[in-house]
Each structure stands twice: as structure tokens, then as C-alpha cells.
Amino acid sequence: MDGFAGSLDDSISAASTSDVQDRLSALELRVQQQEDEITVLKAALADVLRRLTISEDHVASVKKSVPSKGQPGIREAISMSCITNGSGASRKPSHTSSVSIARKETLSSAAKSGTEKKKEKPQGQREKKEDSHSNDQSPQIRASPSPQPSSQPLQIHRQTQESKNSTPTKSIKRPPTAEKSHNSWENSDDTRNKLLRAVSTSKLISKVIKNADKHKDVIINQAKMSTREKNSQEGEYVKMFMRGRPITMFIPSDVDNYDDIRTELPPEKLKLEWVYGYRGKDCRANVYLLPTGEIVYFIASVVVLFNYEERTQRHYLGHTDCVKCLAIHPDKIRIATGQIAGVDKDGRPLQPHVRVWDSVSLSTLQIIGLGTFERGVGCLDFSKAMIIPIQDKRKIKRKDSGVHLCVIDDSNEHMLTVWDWQKKSKGAEIKTTNEVVLAVEFHPTDANTIITCGKSHIFFWTWSGNSLTRKQGVFGKYEKPKFVQCLTFLGNGDVLTGDSGGVILIWSKTTVEPTPGKGPKGVYQISKQIKAHDGSVFTLCQMRNGMLLTGGGKDRKIILWDHDLNPEREIEVPDQYGTIRAVAEGKADQFLVGTSRNFILRGTFNDGFQIEVQGHTDELWGLATHPFKDLLLTCAQDRQVCMWNSVEHRLEWTRLVDEPGHCADFHPSGTVVAIGTHSGRWFVLDAETRDLVSIHTDGNEQLSVMRYSLDGTFLAVGSHDNFIYLYVVSENGRKYSRHGKCTGHSSYITHLDWSPDNKYIMSNSGDYEILYWDIPNGCKLIRNRSDCKDIDWTTYTCVLGFQVFGQFI
Incomplete structure (x- = not known):
């Protein structure tokens, strides 16, 4: 059991x-x-x-x-x-x-x-x-939604003494x-x-x-604005709307004319320097070595090309949402990657699709499947065999392999489509099964054969023109596995499958007339069974020299098989790295391993493993940068707290805490770091030794922001219970005592900033509020927000406010 x-x-x-x-x-x-x-x-x-x-x-x-x-x-x-x-009918449209x-x-x-x-x-x-x-x-054409300079003049409201004295006799x-x-x-x-x-x-x-x-x-x-607000607030302000919510931002007194400070977007552009992490937990067959010496893999919407010898990264950034699968063209230069469906920042749907791109120039060659795939792209593969189409009876033209691409989407029917990707044309389409499909492969020597496998099935598809016909693999006397996890091919054209029972099956194509009742000619039948692993066989890798590498799930073993499929050598991946999800051939006798805990390892059977890539195994929520060192700290749903060196791009240390982390901030001294969790508890860790310094609890809901004051004498903790908790900090960040609580937000706290003198806090909430707090006078809400328009702030992490207007919204 x-x-x-x-x-x-x-x-x-x-x-x-x-x-x-x-x-x-x-x-x-x-x-x-x-x-x-x-x-x-x-x-x-x-x-x-x-x-x-x-x-x-x-x-x-x-x-x-x-x-x-x-x-x-x-x-x-x-x-x-x-x-x-x-x-009425005579009313003009507004x-x-x-x-x-x-x-x-x-x-x-x-x-x-x-x-x-x-x-x-x-x-x-x-x-x-x-x-x-x-x-x-008269009708007007609306200006661009962006608050950037446009041809339409900015409209600003100025409250004067005359308007205050001429208030209506009866307020609404x-x-x-x-x-x-x-x-x-x-x-x-x-x-x-x-x-x-x-x-x-x-x-x-x-x-x-x-x-x-x-x-x-x-x-x-x-x-x-109500009459009371109009009488109590003075000066100019700008107003905009976010999802129907009015956002009022008062203009500082030293700004005489708002139009004078409106500028064009800066010419500088941000360039992605480094990506920490790899997606191996729920993906497979997504680690490969390119001829350039780079390891290609993906995480989130970024495809990373990592040169582990030079410690450099390049990034393909064409995707709009998470990438789920990857295939290498036979020329080892072009790459196809498929993404899931999603929504953009404005809520508009993003369609799943496949991008074919050049790994040298990082330029997109083709985008296929927009409007065709549902939910996402599950797996895909380039054609490998040489295609010889007959132009007429006298001339035969030879084409290179890799001109076609087969794709399985994540719809209920797991549609199989075949594309001429260069022409962006779909050659055939058919439903596969309602069960999970885990892999699809073109046969390397038979251009008309495509194989899919997944939950309790393996299908052999014959592709001819615009049609696909299916033949189901029959297990016969062999035990039918719950999952056929992976497949590859031998040099003679036989098909190898690895399944959830730890078994490798060899499927050979029949070439003789079968005995009556034993099936038709030309179908694939099981010719041999090999017990390979304890637990499932998660990946198969055919090497250049004809030998085979297999990766097991439960036993975490990588086994090298000779040409006759006899086990030659094996090595076990240490438990802390997780189970095996992908295996690829590396340089010389090396091989690459992707694991379920999002590690990419480079190893040999003689020397063991070396970590090349690592990251969190669940959603990352908290990020903080060291005040004066090139260090950054992350915390995530996986309960891991990680300290990274941003210059050498390596992990300094990691610690497992009791609960998932959601936010973090360094003390200005850099000696300690505060980490907020999803339950209201927050920890203070020593930044050098990672020892636990202090632990506190505020409410029972998720903490969303931690922020030390400029001199480190206060800590503000923003929570999803709509409160901001204030603490007095002493002993260089090692002692904390409750000072007060800011009450007044109608939604959860998203951002907050301190003034340099520790007297004021500016905060944003989930319903787009901008509130200000008087800390020395009992953490009271400042009702007249225009009084805060000239306050300087230590940081500007709040995404709503005049100082950041146009940057985030």
C-alpha cells in the first residue's frame, strides 16, 4: 500500500x-x-x-x-x-x-x-x-489612460477663499x-x-x-467632495479613478504649475540582469544544454539561457504569462516554448500560444496558436525525421527536419495539433483523451508517426496531410500502469516508455503478418519489459553515444544503461534536492538534472553533484534589500527564508521558518531582518547567523508590509486586518515594545512609508486609499489630507500619491 x-x-x-x-x-x-x-x-x-x-x-x-x-x-x-x-430620445450621448x-x-x-x-x-x-x-x-476624444503628457491640457482644481465663502445654501x-x-x-x-x-x-x-x-x-x-471636505481642504489637487474609486492627490506648495513638472518618459530602460530559480516542481523535460554551452530552462514567463562556466545569463522575454513546456529544434538553435492563458494588468485575457525563437539572437521567429489553444500548452515537440514530399513523378525535393511542430493543449479534450510553424499554418487537429497527457514526440525516423502518453494510455498517431488516426498501445499480458510518464527512441526506431510502476517498456513495430486475432500489421507492440526503478520512471534521456539515462521519482536514482539496456552505473540525488523531474546530457561525461525542489544540478557518476541553479519551491511574496550590502532576502509560501548575494548571484544562507513568509524589511543597521507571515506572526532574524532574535503576533491575518523608520527606532507592521501596528525598537533591532495601532483603513494595508522625523506615516490600502497618520499624537488619522502635501518621505514605496503619480498608475 x-x-x-x-x-x-x-x-x-x-x-x-x-x-x-x-x-x-x-x-x-x-x-x-x-x-x-x-x-x-x-x-x-x-x-x-x-x-x-x-x-x-x-x-x-x-x-x-x-x-x-x-x-x-x-x-x-x-x-x-x-x-x-x-x-428621452432627444438626449445626446455623453x-x-x-x-x-x-x-x-x-x-x-x-x-x-x-x-x-x-x-x-x-x-x-x-x-x-x-x-x-x-x-x-460636443463630443471629445478621450486622452490616453496613462497620466503622461498628452495634447489634452491637464485640468486642475484650485480651492480659493472665494469658493469657500460661496458655498451652497443647502448642502447635498x-x-x-x-x-x-x-x-x-x-x-x-x-x-x-x-x-x-x-x-x-x-x-x-x-x-x-x-x-x-x-x-x-x-x-x-x-x-x-462633500461640503465639509471642500471647506476643510485647501490648495490644488489632481484626481483620477481606479476601478471606480476616486483618488485625490494634493499638489505640494512648491509646485506653482503642474504643467511645468510634467515630463516625458525617461529614455533609460530597465534590463533584466539575473533570474533566481527554476520551475521543476510541476514541469518536466525542461532542461537542455545548447551548443553555446548554455543551459536553457524557464521560470515564470522568462526563458533563461545560463552559462554556468562564465556565470552569465541571457533571457528570452517574449512570453506574457507562465511558460509550461519547451522543445529544442533539431538544429539546436531554434527553440519552441508554450505558455498558459492569463490576464494582463488591466484584466484583459491573454491567450495561450507557442513562440518559436532564435536562441542566439533571442528574436521571435513565429507565434502560433493564438485563439486555438485552451487554458495553456501542455507539451510540444519538433519533427525530427527527413521529410521527402513528391513534387511530381519525376522530381523529389528533400526538406530539413524540424519544419513541423506538434502541440498538446490543456483543454478537457487535450487537443493535438500539427503545425507548419514557419508558415503559421495548422495541418491537422484532433481530440486525444480526457485524461492527462504528459508527453508528445515525433518519431525520429518516421515523419508520419506521432506518439502521446499520459494517464493509463499510450497512443500511436499516423499523420497524413490534414488527418490524424489513432492506434492505442495494448499492454496485453503486461500490467497496465497508472501513468506512462515519459518516452524516447532507440536507434533502431523502437519506442521506450517509462511508467509509474518503475518499468521501462520497449515497443517494437510489427513487420510480419500477425497471427489471426493478434492485431494488424504495422502496429507497435511490447517486445520487452525492464524493471528500472523503485517508484516511477520520470525521465528518459537518449545520449549521443547510444546509451540511456533514466531518472527515478521515489528512489531519486539516475541510472546509466548500455546499448543492450543493461544497467551500468547509478547515482542517487540527495534528498534535500527533491525528486528527479528532468535529465539532459551535458558536456563530456556530465549530465544535468532538474528536481522537484527547483534545483538544477550538474553531475557525474564519479564526482557527484554541483548546484547550478536553485530557488523557492512555492510563490515568493516577500523581498527586502540590505541597507548597504549587496544582499537581498526573500521569503515565500514554502517557508524558506533565503539570503542572496546579488553580485555573485549565489545563495548565502537559507532557513526554514514555522510559517509561510509574506513580507520583510531590514533594520537600518543591517544586523537583523523582520519577516511577516500569513498568520499575523512575525519573526526577527539575525542577518549574519540567521538565529531567531524575536517573535511577535499582531492579529490573526496575513501581514502584508514591514517597514522600519529611518533611524530604526520604530517598526510599522501592516496587516490584512486593516490595521497598522507600531513598535518601539531598541538595542539595535533586538528589542520591541508595542507603541500603538493605526485604525482607519477600510481595506487591507498594501504599502506604507515613514517621514524622516518618525512623526508621520503615509499608507495605501487594497481599495486605493491614501491615508496619513500622526504617530507622536497617538497614531491618529490626519483628517485634513491637504496638510500632508508638503511632508517629505524617507521612501516612496506607496504606489498611490502625488510623488509617484504616473509611475505605477
Whole structure:
């Protein structure tokens, strides 16, 4: 029973686990979409309530008014409101920004004071209003969502003493939800009504994203602020929207004209220098040695080409989401990599596809499969055999191998497609099976044969033109394995498969007429069985000299087999590196090994193994840089805390902690580092010895940010319980005592920064809030945010704020 459990674990670790993770990712995306939908519905409801309140106020003011010289002004205001809010057929579509809404409500409020007040206004203001009115009536082309300089002038609101003294006689009261969720849909009743009628979550979310991006530019919106806020806040501010949330950023006093500080994007570009880690936990057959002496592998959306002798890396960055498989062209120069489906930063879907690229120039040669593959690309392979198409009866043209590419996607039916990748044309397509498919290979000598294997099956496909026909491998008297894990080919064309039972099977093609009832001529049948490993056979590698390397799962052994498939030598991979996921031939007598704990090892049977690449085995959440050394620290879901040397690109030390880490920060002295976990506990470790210095708990939810003050006398801990916990730090970061708690955010803390004098904290939250805190006076929330516009900050890690406006959003 134990053997069965171990075998099953080995079998499904790279297939079923990947499928479960994909489904979990899909569920997480769906939950996020539903949360966005709720936000939209709240915003629409709040807008309806606001409009009802305005309408009631207008009706009440009309009933109470006595006909006078000011009456035409009231009629004008009511007429304007009806034109904007009405749904008659004569209503013009709204193409303007939220400025028109602000103007509309200002008109309605001003009308209550009669036309006499309007007559007292300077001529210049009257002309400005008339210009605004004419602009509101004509469609405008929106500026780019990016807050970068554009041809459309920036609109800034300046609060003056005159505007403060001329407040409306009756303030408009709005529900708190309307204050937070009021957004750009108020420009168009039609758009909002369509959103409310929408049934499809995906359609609704796409409308949210479209409108949020459309209104990322800066706007005036005095009407969005309550009367109390308008009376208490002074100065200029810029406002933008993120997913329907208004974000107000006050302009510092030393900025006289915002247009003067708007600049073009800097010409400098960031270049990726180094990637730490390798994806071996849930992938296979993804480590190869190129003729350039580089090891090629992938992690996340980056394909890495690592020269272990020169300690240099190059990177192919063409993919838009995680890479899951890799194939090498027979010329050893061109490479094909397949990626999963995903979404971009704006929520738009990214389609799975395959990229064929040049490993020397790192240039993309072809992109295939856009709109064809579902969920992702599971495995792929280049054709290897020489193809000899007959042009006519007299001429025969010979083509090089590698012109075709076969691909298995991650759909339920695991579709097999064959492509002429240079022409970007699909030659054939067929459903394979509803079970997991783990490998696909072109036969090296028969160009018309493709083999796939996976859960409880091996299929031999005959490809002719635009059709594929399947013949299932029959195990007969041999035990049928739960998984056929891998396959390769012998020099004579026989097929070798490794399975979850630790067995290697040799499949030979029949060339004689079979006995009646024994099957047709030309099918592959099992000719030999070899017990190779305890547990599963995870990888097979045919070497240049004709010998064979096999890698086991449970026993972690690499075995060298001679030409007659007799075991010659073996070596065991140490337990701390995990089980074997990929084996490739290296230089001379060396071989490369990729493991389930994301190590890439280089070894020989005589000298053992040397680590070339290593990284975390689960999602990495926390990152901190040393204040004055070339060191960086990472913490992840795998509970590993790693200290890296960023110059030599190697691991200094690692420590296993009790819980998954989510955030970290170094003390300014560099002697200790604080690490926050997913449960509310946080640790302080010695940066040199990795010893535990202190341990504390704040709440019972995930900690999202740790930040020491400039002099190291305070530590701020941001949590998913919406609080910021403050600690007094002494003894050079080794003693901590609670100082207070910042309460006021309506969502989890995402970022925070200290002022140099330790008096103030600026923080961002998950619902795009920008709040400021007075630390000496009891960690109180500063209500008047304009008072903080001239504060300097030690760091600018917050992604929302005037100082970083245009960099992150």
C-alpha cells in the first residue's frame, strides 16, 4: 500500500497538481471578478441614491421659491439637470469626462441663490463657463489612460477663499457608499443601465476595466467632495479613478504649475540582469544544454539561457504569462516554448500560444496558436525525421527536419495539433483523451508517426496531410500502469516508455503478418519489459553515444544503461534536492538534472553533484534589500527564508521558518531582518547567523508590509486586518515594545512609508486609499489630507500619491 501511495504521488505530482493549481487560479480569478461586480453594483446603486437626493432637493427648492428676477436662473438649472439625467430620445450621448457632472451640480447649487449672484461674477468667469458649456455639448476624444503628457491640457482644481465663502445654501447629503464609489459612469445613464442589466460576470468586469482605464486621466471634480471636505481642504489637487474609486492627490506648495513638472518618459530602460530559480516542481523535460554551452530552462514567463562556466545569463522575454513546456529544434538553435492563458494588468485575457525563437539572437521567429489553444500548452515537440514530399513523378525535393511542430493543449479534450510553424499554418487537429497527457514526440525516423502518453494510455498517431488516426498501445499480458510518464527512441526506431510502476517498456513495430486475432500489421507492440526503478520512471534521456539515462521519482536514482539496456552505473540525488523531474546530457561525461525542489544540478557518476541553479519551491511574496550590502532576502509560501548575494548571484544562507513568509524589511543597521507571515506572526532574524532574535503576533491575518523608520527606532507592521501596528525598537533591532495601532483603513494595508522625523506615516490600502497618520499624537488619522502635501518621505514605496503619480498608475 505504501508503495502504491508513493508511486501515485510521483505520478500525479507534475500532472494532477498542475491541473489543480490551474483550477484554483481560475477560481481565484472568478472570485476577484465577482468582487469587482459587487463594487460596480454598489457604485451604480450609490449613484441612483445620489440622483434621487438631488432630484428631491430640486423639487423642494422649486416649490419653496417665490417668482422673482432669479426665477429664470432656477429654470435654467432644472432644465440643465433634466437634459443631463433624462432618458428621452432627444438626449445626446455623453462623451465628456466627469468635469461635466461637476459643472452640472455647481449650476444646480448656484441656481438656488438666484441670478443676482450670477450677475456679480466677473466677465472672465462667465466666459469660461460659456466655453465649458459649449465643450460639454460636443463630443471629445478621450486622452490616453496613462497620466503622461498628452495634447489634452491637464485640468486642475484650485480651492480659493472665494469658493469657500460661496458655498451652497443647502448642502447635498450623500450616503457614505456614494462618497467612495462615485465614478465615471455618472456621465451616461445608458452605460450604467447596461451595467445593471448585465448578467454575464465577464461582460460586466470588462465594462469596469474599460471605464476604469478610460478615466485614468486627471479631472476636476469638486462636486464629488462633500461640503465639509471642500471647506476643510485647501490648495490644488489632481484626481483620477481606479476601478471606480476616486483618488485625490494634493499638489505640494512648491509646485506653482503642474504643467511645468510634467515630463516625458525617461529614455533609460530597465534590463533584466539575473533570474533566481527554476520551475521543476510541476514541469518536466525542461532542461537542455545548447551548443553555446548554455543551459536553457524557464521560470515564470522568462526563458533563461545560463552559462554556468562564465556565470552569465541571457533571457528570452517574449512570453506574457507562465511558460509550461519547451522543445529544442533539431538544429539546436531554434527553440519552441508554450505558455498558459492569463490576464494582463488591466484584466484583459491573454491567450495561450507557442513562440518559436532564435536562441542566439533571442528574436521571435513565429507565434502560433493564438485563439486555438485552451487554458495553456501542455507539451510540444519538433519533427525530427527527413521529410521527402513528391513534387511530381519525376522530381523529389528533400526538406530539413524540424519544419513541423506538434502541440498538446490543456483543454478537457487535450487537443493535438500539427503545425507548419514557419508558415503559421495548422495541418491537422484532433481530440486525444480526457485524461492527462504528459508527453508528445515525433518519431525520429518516421515523419508520419506521432506518439502521446499520459494517464493509463499510450497512443500511436499516423499523420497524413490534414488527418490524424489513432492506434492505442495494448499492454496485453503486461500490467497496465497508472501513468506512462515519459518516452524516447532507440536507434533502431523502437519506442521506450517509462511508467509509474518503475518499468521501462520497449515497443517494437510489427513487420510480419500477425497471427489471426493478434492485431494488424504495422502496429507497435511490447517486445520487452525492464524493471528500472523503485517508484516511477520520470525521465528518459537518449545520449549521443547510444546509451540511456533514466531518472527515478521515489528512489531519486539516475541510472546509466548500455546499448543492450543493461544497467551500468547509478547515482542517487540527495534528498534535500527533491525528486528527479528532468535529465539532459551535458558536456563530456556530465549530465544535468532538474528536481522537484527547483534545483538544477550538474553531475557525474564519479564526482557527484554541483548546484547550478536553485530557488523557492512555492510563490515568493516577500523581498527586502540590505541597507548597504549587496544582499537581498526573500521569503515565500514554502517557508524558506533565503539570503542572496546579488553580485555573485549565489545563495548565502537559507532557513526554514514555522510559517509561510509574506513580507520583510531590514533594520537600518543591517544586523537583523523582520519577516511577516500569513498568520499575523512575525519573526526577527539575525542577518549574519540567521538565529531567531524575536517573535511577535499582531492579529490573526496575513501581514502584508514591514517597514522600519529611518533611524530604526520604530517598526510599522501592516496587516490584512486593516490595521497598522507600531513598535518601539531598541538595542539595535533586538528589542520591541508595542507603541500603538493605526485604525482607519477600510481595506487591507498594501504599502506604507515613514517621514524622516518618525512623526508621520503615509499608507495605501487594497481599495486605493491614501491615508496619513500622526504617530507622536497617538497614531491618529490626519483628517485634513491637504496638510500632508508638503511632508517629505524617507521612501516612496506607496504606489498611490502625488510623488509617484504616473509611475505605477
